[in-house]
Amino acid sequence: MSKKVGVLLINLGTPEQPTAQSVRQFLAEFLSDRRVVDIPKVLWMIILHGVILRIxxxxxxxxxQSIWFDDGSPLMHYSRKQQQALQQALADQDIPVELAMTYxxxxxxxxxxxxxxxxxxxxIVLPLxxxxxxxxxxxxxxxxxxxLGKCPHVPGLTWVSDYxxxxxxxxxLAQSVEQYWQQYGKGDHLLMSFHGIPQRLERIGDPYPKQCRTTAKLLAEKLGLExxxxxxxFQSRFGREEWVKPYTDETLEDWGKKGMGRVDVIAPSFSVDCLETLEEIQIQNQEIYLEAGGKDYHYIPALNAEPDHIEFLASLVKEYLPAK
Structure with a gap:
């Protein structure tokens, strides 16, 4: 008899309320993770609690507050919609889907x-x-x-490392871009903006930047772009050290100074829209581009719970189903 399979979707996490107290609680947990910030712990705790969490x-x-939805942050709003849509897509196979956050x-x-x-x-554990x-x-x-350390036993696990x-x-991704172009017209340039990481992490073996470059290349080929x-x-850098380049904000500023026409921006490393896409990309970086002299700016939304995305996630889950 085969074991019953379920899906665990994982995303980063979000403050529960758009308040300083809630944000402070979330950032304290997030920025205390040694996977995220790995500078000497004593020094970092002084900086984190003495400066960052105060300011x-x-x-x-x-x-x-500028992007908050009635039912929570955009990340939570869209992640819940993904969970519900994927649950429906897998209902015929009786595969329950739950959502969890790292923080x-x-x-x-x-x-x-x-x-x-x-x-x-x-x-089947599917980090988004x-x-x-x-x-x-x-x-x-x-x-x-x-x-799992708190569980009386460890269930069978299948880990989806990336896609x-x-x-x-x-x-x-290509379908989302093409649909946007059909509705709003096509820009002169497409910028694919990925969340950044410190450059030294790539030097010690983090596969993320290389995988981002592969995603970008494959998407450009799928769209038939020259x-x-x-x-x-790469966006969202934090602190003073060098991060993976080129930087999104500096790229847009440079393009604006050159008087480029319309720029379309997509963020392929984000499975759902969140603070980094709706506020940083859609608002802050648009201002950078236009104030530098750029003519027109469009943000193409994340895949969120769009049918093509859910169909793909459902097919991905089925690929990882354990053999009966």
């Missing part, structure tokens, strides 16, 4: 307990990070491992 929460809370709620423990109550004995990084995928693995070059993922029609870049 940054109020600023970040205001940013969240905050819903927790890995709560999601695991829910799957256990539904009779699940084997979990197309590209694999120690700062995201590995951090999710650590969080899951800690939660950065999966034809279904590339096709879903080399001069697209560019890849």
């Amino acid at each position: 940054r929460p109020k600023k970040v809370a205001k940013l969240y 905050g709620k819903p927790s890995m423990t709560d999601a695991g307990k829910s799957l256990a109550k539904q009779g699940v004995e084997h979990i 990070y197309p590209q694999n990084s120690r700062t995201s995928t590995a951090a999710a693995f650590d969080s899951l491992a800690r939660s 950065h070059d999966h034809p279904g993922y590339i096709a879903a 080399d001069h029609q697209w560019q890849k870049a």
Whole structure:
């Protein structure tokens, strides 16, 4: 008799409210993770609690307030929609789907307990990070491992490490771009903006930047773009050290100074829209481009719970089903 299979979707996490207190609580957990920030712990704790958590929460809370939905942050809103849509897509195979966050709620423990109550004995763990990084995928693995340490037994596990070059993922990205172009017209340049990581992490073996470059190349090929029609870049850098280049904001500023026409921007490392896409890319970087002299700017939304994306995720889950 085959074991019942369930799916655990994992995303990063989000403050529960757009308030300084809630943001401070979330950032304290997130930025204390050694997978995310690995500078000497004593020094970092002084910086984190003495400076960052005193200054940054109020600023970040205001940013969240500008994009907050009635049912929570955009990341939570769209992640829940993904969970519900994927659950429906897999309903014919009786595969329950739960959502957990690496930081905050819903927790890995709560999601695991829910799957256990539904009779699940084997979990397909699907971090919603197309590209694999120690700062995201590995951090999710650590969080899951800690939660499993509280279980009376460990269920069967299948871990989906990444899907950065999966034809279904590339096709879903391309379809989202093409649909946007059909509705709003096509820009002169397509910028693919990926979340950045420190350059030294790539030097010591983090596969993320290379996988991002592969995703960008495959998407450009799928869209039939020439080399001069697209560019890849990396956003959201933090601190003073060098991060993987080129930088999204500097690229857009340079393009603006050159008086480029319309630029379309997509963020392929984000499975759902969140603070980094809706506020940083759609608002801040648009201002950078236009103020530098650029003519027109369009943000192409993340895949979120669009039918093509859910269809791909469902097919991906089926690829990882254990043999009967």
